[in-house]
Amino acid sequence: MFFVRAVVLVLAAALVFNGISAARAAETPVLTGKLEKIYLTAFDEALNRHAIAERDGTTYVSTGDIEAEWLRDASAVMEPYIGQAASDDRISRALRGVVAREAKYILIDPYANAFSSDYKVVERKFEVDSLLYPIWFADKYYRATGDRSIFTPEVNRAFERVLAVLRVEQHHDQRSRYRHPDLANGGKGSWVRYTGMIWTGFRPSDDPARYQYNIPDNMFAVVVLRRLSAIEQQVYR
Numbered sequence: 001m002f003f004v005r006a007v008v009l010v011l012a013a014a015l016v017f018n019g020i021s022a023a024r025a026a027e028t029p030v031l032t033g034k035l036e037k038i039y040l041t042a043f044d045e046a047l048n049r050h051a052i053a054e055r056d057g058t059t060y061v062s063t064g065d066i067e068a069e070w071l072r073d074a075s076a077v078m079e080p081y082i083g084q085a086a087s088d089d090r091i092s093r094a095l096r097g098v099v100a101r102e103a104k105y106i107l108i109d110p111y112a113n114a115f116s117s118d119y120k121v122v123e124r125k126f127e128v129d130s131l132l133y134p135i136w137f138a139d140k141y142y143r144a145t146g147d148r149s150i151f152t153p154e155v156n157r158a159f160e161r162v163l164a165v166l167r168v169e170q171h172h173d174q175r176s177r178y179r180h181p182d183l184a185n186g187g188k189g190s191w192v193r194y195t196g197m198i199w200t201g202f203r204p205s206d207d208p209a210r211y212q213y214n215i216p217d218n219m220f221a222v223v224v225l226r227r228l229s230a231i232e233q234q235v236y237r
Contacts, residue, residue, distance in 0.1 A: 043081055043091070051078065051094055052117070058104065059097025060117045068122040070114045071102055072130045072204065075137035086145045095141050099150045102134035103158035110165045111178050113206075126178055126201040128169075128217040131162055132224045139227040142235075151235050159228060166221070172199035172212070182208045 052060045061074035078098050085092040105115045113130040114123035138150055168175045171194055179187035180201055189201055189212050197213040198221055 039080075051098075053094065053097060054101070054117070056100075057097060058101035059094050060101060061098060062117075068114045068116055069101075069105075070123075070130070071105060072113070072127070072133045074098060074102070075133040079137060079140060082140050082144045085141060085147075092145065092147070096147070096150050099134070099138045099141065099155060100152070102137070103152075103155040106131070106134060106158040106161055107154070110161050113202075123206075125180065125182075125206055126169075127204060127206070128166075128198050128200040128214065129204050129220050131165065132221055135159060135162065135228050136220075136224050139224070139231060142231065148235055151231070156236065159231075163228075166198050166225075169199040170194070170196060180208075184208075 052062070054060055059078075061069050061078060063070055063073050075098070078095060081091050082095060085095050104119060105112070108115070108119055109121050109124065110131060111126045112121040112124045113127050114121075114125075116122050138155065141150060142148065169178075172178075172189070173192055174194075176188075176199070178201065180189075181187055183189040183201055185191060189199070190210065192199060192212055195213060197218045199212050200209050200214045200217050201212065203209050203214060204217075
């Protein structure tokens with residue numbers, strides 16, 4: 001049910017805060033007010049039930065139906081609130097905590113896609129898009145707020161770990177030690193030649209990939225890595 005609500009809040013965010021012009025909002029005050037209320041109520045629910053502020057300063061985001069945090073899901077569910085982070089301290093604190101926690105996850109195991117609140121690996125399905133979502137989320141937050149404080153040394157190390165894994169998985173057959181029992185060929189996956197693309201073990205649906213150079217994943221990688229390059233130029237130099 002959390003993800004049904006998440007779809008609603010994404011719509012609300014898009015309409016109320018991003019898509020409705022001032023003139024259009026004036027024409028539809030009742031609808032605008034209702035959507036804004038949905039948006040804020042959903043955020044309260046997210047904070048109270050699914051996005052938990054931890055003692056280490058991070059924010060743990062449960063999927064809702066399973067008591068674990070998936071990197072992709074947490075990033076996507078919290079993204080609609082980024083537009084309000086610059087003007088709402090509570091939102092900005094929660095989102096900064098998401099960035100910090102996802103960095104810790106990556107440093108624990110960059111091949112894992114889901115973790116428990118106490119930082120244990122719940123699922124180790126290597127998915128290219130899942131590994132990239134924390135960078136995507138951090139970049140969107142940074143561009144919306146200008147807040148460089150999220151780019152801590154630990155976050156920097158996590159980003160470097162992402163790059164290292166992606167380089168290895170461009171040469172999966174020769175260099176990678178990743179194995180998963182759901183994959184063919186003794187857990188290594190289908191045999192592949194080098195193409196320059198990044199290998200993935202699983203699709204975004206969490207199902208095993210049969211053709212493991214996933215084109216949408218690699219297109220997403222191009223976009224995210226370009227943004228990471230911009231962050232490197234603006235923040236780390």
